[in-house]
Amino acid sequence: MDALDALLNRVSAPRLTEPGPTAEQRELMFKAALRAPDHGQLRPWRFLTIEDQAREQLGELFVQALLAGAEVPTQAALDKARAMPLRAPLMIVVIAVVQDHYKVPAQEQVLAAGCAAHAIELAAYAQGVGVVWRTGDMAYNSTVAAGLGLASHEQIVGYLYLGTPERELRTPAPLECADFVTSWSAKSQAE
Template identity: 70%
Template sequence: MDALDALINRVSAPRLIEPAPTAEQRELMFQAALRAPDHGQLRPWRFLTVEGEARHALGELFAEAIASKYPDADEEALTKARNMPLRAPLLILVIARTQEHPKVPAQEQVLAAGCAAHGLLLAAYAQGVGAVWRTGELSHDPVVDAGLGLAANEQVIGYLYLGTPQRELRAAPAVNVDEFVSGWAGKTQA
């Protein structure tokens, strides 16, 4: 697939089934992720793969987090949390790993990790792998962070769900570029 085609036409695939991406597909996805802009070559990211029975363990961790945050959570809410990781055969957790640096602020490092996640999604799409980037309250929960073994300088910035699209992907909606781009002619006078 042409790079511009992937950039312009990538869409999320929220309904995913087996099989998960192959080892070869994963290698290409991670290679693409590692080409993200990286000021200072800090590589401010890491990835955790979750598949098979580990998805159930992640679901239990999610349920534990919901129960901790909402002591009155009913069984339906806990079951929903347990089932979240089961929506795809493979999850890739994208973790921003910031560090002190005199020229590269933490915010830039988190953005770089986001670019790595986007590169991974584009590489998935280019190979016909279905993918969707999910976040939500469990991507910044202390119980989840502890269960994943995150260090104090790490944060989950996304759960990438990957697999085979259950149905044909929708076409990317047309976007009017002019609604988002304008020129700047200099400092605004007050």
């Protein structure tokens, strides 16, 4: 697939099923991630793959996170949390590894990890693999972070769910660049 085609037409695939991406497809996705913009060449990212029975274990970790919260969760909320990792045959947890650096602020490092996640999405789409990027409460939960083995200087950027789309992907709605792009000059601000 042409790079511009992937950039212009990639859409999320929220309903995924078996099979998941092959080892060769995964390798290409991770190689693409490693080419993300990276000020200072810090490589401020790492990735966890979760599949097979580990998805059920992650569901139990999500349940533990809900039970550790301030509010008592409903049974429906617990069931939903337990089932979340089962939405796709493969999950990739994208983690920002934020390092102290005199020139590269933490925010830039998190953005770089986000770019790595987007590169995985584009590489998946280019290979016909369905993918959807999700966050939600479980991406920002300290119980989940600890259970996944994150260090204090790491944070979850998102969960990428990957597999075979259950239905044909939608065609993205056209957007007008003029709705989002303006020209700036100091003179225009003074007026």
